[in-house]
Amino acid sequence: MVPAGGGACGYGDLDIFRYGRYTAGLSAALFGRGGACGGCYELRCVNRIQWCLRGSPTVVVTATDFCPANMGLADEAGGWCNFPREHLELSEAAFLRVAKAKADIVPVQFRRVSCDRAGGMRFTITGSAHFLQVLITNVAADGEVAAVKVKGSRTGWIPMGRNWGQNWQCDADLRGQPLSFEVTGGRGRTVTAYSVAPADWMFAQTFEGKQLVE
Known part of the structure; x- marks a missing residue:
């Protein structure tokens, strides 16, 4: 069962960040040192008539841990997540959608x-x-x-490195500048979100x- 705190992807409160109840922790073979965070998986219980729900229904979960x-x-x-096993540790809500x-x-x-999300990407800014x-x-x-890049009004595009999970970091002081982000997804698609945060943004704020x- 995935911890309520949001786990190794750094999401914190999963309801606040719109990931809800259907989530999963991934074994190392799937987790990719955090690269799989946010990915969606459709799954169903198989080959266990005594445990699988009738009709073998599916559930879509988000990787959050x-x-x-x-x-x-x-x-x-007990070593279900040992490498190289591919294992998904489901939240209770997700597990009950497929098994008894x-x-x-x-x-x-x-x-x-593909992940179905309402609204735009969300950027929660922290640092110093x-x-x-x-x-x-x-x-x-x-x-x-x-991959992620950030741009202030007085800078060019600055590459950011994965700190942990889906937390990205660069060594730059961008306070007092509106921030734009270039985000590349796992399949290579890139979107540029200009002026996501206004010049007076503050740490711990979230922008869409x-x-x-x-």
């Missing part, structure tokens, strides 16, 4: 799907006088973020910009 390995346990006896409550671990079929950090959420299309589209 990391499921760590437990190398002290065998793969089939009394089940524990069930085999699933899953595939990557010495660096800028932005958490990017509510990403549609492939849901993932592969253009959306990544298919």
Whole structure:
């Protein structure tokens, strides 16, 4: 079950950031050191008549956390997230959409799907006088973020590096400047959101910009 705090992707309160109840933690084979954060997966329970719900319904979940390995346990006896296993640790709400409550671990079929998001991408700005950090959420299309650049009114485009999860960082003081962002999704599509934050933006504020589209 995925922790309520939002987990290793850095999303914090999943309801505030529009990820809701249907979420999953990914094993290292899928997580990609945070590159899979925000991606969407459609899955269904298979090959367990006693545990799978009738009709084998599907649920779409968003990757919001990391499921760590437990190398002290065998793969089939608690080491579900050991590399190179592909494992999704579902939130309770998502699990109950595909399997019975009394089940524990069930085999699933899953595939990557596009993410359906309302509104634009959201940029939550943090940092200090010495660096800028932005958490990017509510990403549609492939849901993932592969690269980010930021631009102030007095700078060119500055590449940002992945700090952790979907938190991106650069060593620049951009206070007092309107901020624009260039975001590249996991499949290589790029969108430029100009003047997302006004010149008087403050740390811990969230702004909405253009959306990544298919």
